Amino acid sequence: MQPHTDPFSATNWSEPEDGFSTTFYEKYTSQLWFPEEIPLSNDAIVWKSLSDAERWTYIHASAGLNALDTLQGEVGMPALRHLVDGHIRKATIQFQGMMEDIHAKSYSLMNKTFLTTSEEREVFEWVRTQPQLQNKISIIMGIYNDPDVSNLGLWKKMVVSCMLETALFYSGFFYPLYLAGQGRMVSAGEIFNLIIMDEAVHGVYVALLAQEKFAEMNEAEQAYALAWYEDTLMRLYRNELAYTEMLYAEVGLVDEVKKFIRYNFNVLADNLGVERSFEDEEINPIVRNGIKAKGTTHDFFSAKGNSYSKIAVEALTEEDMDDIWPEPRRVTRKEPARTPLLEALAHD
Amino acid sequence: MQLIFDTLTGNTRRFAHKVADLTGVEVVALADADPRAPYLLLTYTFGSGAVPESTAAFLGQHSHWLRGVVSSGSYHWGESFGRAGDVISAQYRVPYVARVNKSGNAEDVRRVADWLQTHAANAAD
Ligand SMILES: Cc1cc2nc3c(=O)[nH]c(=O)nc-3n(C[C@H](O)[C@H](O)[C@H](O)COP(=O)(O)O)c2cc1C
Ligand SMILES: [Fe+2]
């Protein structure tokens, strides 16, 4: 760490650094959710009715996603936060990193709910030894750790973050959406949908920052950057095809998953404002149904995600205060009902 | 007929230009638009299925010549995918011409081009 020479400033939310980061920050805080809020007990029963092959694909797809979210939370977001300018941008990316850790915990909670301890260990060991998964991680990690922090270097880091969240996660997302689209494992499906919503916004935000960096490059740098993009994308795409063949062969969905991956690589291109890499294709209708089937199982939370949002906070008014503490201005006011905690404190 | 677009990250602008390339219809950014003749509005969906504030403010002043709406969105939003178009279509009683994922595909471009053509033919009647 170098000692800083400029005076250190505070975060001024009244004079934002750009026209959009505050909106994203507020979007993140308002859609914050925790996996413990979505009970998986119904799915634990459904889980037992799945075939061995179905269970295998489901849990290994999730475990792979856990590793990638761990990578984003632990390496990707800290790297970007360190390198972007602006307190609000840094705060937004840091919040994003925390969301990644929450995603990773969701996957782990699913393992805990559905698997025996020895099955759980097997899955975590699989993550450490699965070649395509480790290859994907090391390609992305290599870019995050690349000492090049020029505009181009930073753009690359933003781009691999987007590649991960907007395209490479989807080999894992396919299966839970496919089952949820048939009304199976719908509570876990809800968690996947919340994660997908988060990633959809992350992907737009980091891509906006990347577009800005790209615009700051000169023509030669831009040409180099686009060639690097195509090359890296194809490397990751080929790896993803092999990963998909391994993960989905037994459940007979390899081609459908490959289509979904290409579709999402095109979404990535749109977010970054570059040419799409693949031909137009449709999303599998059952998967589309799995994305739509939200907020159906847990009405209490049905306001979060696309429909689930933290209860909007309004400033308290005088009347609200009166409701909370009846007649607050009277000196001898009515004692509030004592909770066990108050009771204990009163006796101290 | 004009194509008037609003955009945050560029998808709606790129889609509008793809339609213009195919049809030759003029494209204007919402910030520069002051419509005096029929136009197709192209916007995106924000918030949770919401119309962007800039679009809503524009429509508050310029809904008279609005003839149809296109909304970009992203499929991840499920039921709220491209809902800004549903909202505008219901509020101003104009057709929802196309619900487009991000910057749209060739079929989306064709659908909007066909609508423009039909609309021009009907207007000439
Ligand atoms: C904070 C945020 C909220 C969004 N909400 C929705 C939504 O409710 N429905 C939808 O279809 N798309 C939603 N989107 C996706 C955008 O509509 C989509 O990326 C669109 O292509 C943006 O258009 P533009 O690039 O022209 O700005 C949202 C995006 C962001 C960043
Ligand atoms: Fe994540």
Ligand SMILES: [Fe+2]
């Ligand atoms: Fe993310």
